[in-house]
Amino acid sequence: MRAYYYSEDNTDKTFSHDSGKNVSQQQLEECGVYYFQTKGSDQDKDNQINSISVERKYNSYDIVRLSSETLDIDDKLNMFFDEHLHEDEEIRYILEGSGYFDIRNLNDTWIRIVVEKNDLIILPAGIFHRFTLDSNRFIVAKRLFKENPSWIPISRKDAVENSFRNSYLISTQNKA
Ligand code: KMT
Numbered sequence: 359m360r361a362y363y364y365s366e367d368n369t370d371k372t373f374s375h376d377s378g379k380n381v382s383q384q385q386l387e388e389c390g391v392y393y394f395q396t397k398g399s400d401q402d403k404d405n406q407i408n409s410i411s412v413e414r415k416y417n418s419y420d421i422v423r424l425s426s427e428t429l430d431i432d433d434k435l436n437m438f439f440d441e442h443l444h445e446d447e448e449i450r451y452i453l454e455g456s457g458y459f460d461i462r463n464l465n466d467t468w469i470r471i472v473v474e475k476n477d478l479i480i481l482p483a484g485i486f487h488r489f490t491l492d493s494n495r496f497i498v499a500k501r502l503f504k505e506n507p508s509w510i511p512i513s514r515k516d517a518v519e520n521s522f523r524n525s526y527l528i529s530t531q532n533k534a
């Protein structure tokens with residue numbers, strides 16, 4: 359994992375947009391973003407993911423795979439890249455490939471988080487974010503969730519009076 363401030367240039371979203379200004383894991387934690395890298399044998403990695411799942415009560419998962427061969431991939435990427443929030447955590451464990459999660463920090467500035475194999479990322483409910491593939495256009499990720507997750511992406515323009523957004527803002531107060 360590497361994170362940095364997103365550079366607003368006019369290149370394609372799948373390009374790196376790397377400002378060269380790094381963001382630390384602690385700065386991500388201040389935004390409520392949790393990051394973990396699994397290590398060791400495949401069995402060790404499974405155990406690490408399982409113990410986090412037990413601790414945080416994730417009891418199901420599915421696998422999402424995106425590549426240039428995916429049907430309507432450009433439409434899907436445009437959808438994932440629309441700034442949104444969810445009323446539940448977004449938990450992604452990267453099995454293959456790589457991609458970018460962009461999150462808004464507490465000053466409303468975009469931070470780009472580069473994820474690759476063995477990275478687990480947990481975005482809190484209520485954080486504004488978006489996702490894109492990188493220029494390799496390939497990722498396979500495990501999506502973990504609790505019972506009855508609220509998957510629906512709520513676009514920023516529709517999230518003005520959202521109670522999960524308000525709770526998120528309260529939970530991150532005094533951390534900036
Ligand atoms: C999402 O919700 O943004 C996705 O599932 C994108 C792919 S997960 C790496």
Ligand code: NI
Nearest residue numbers: 444448487511
């Ligand atoms: Ni999302």
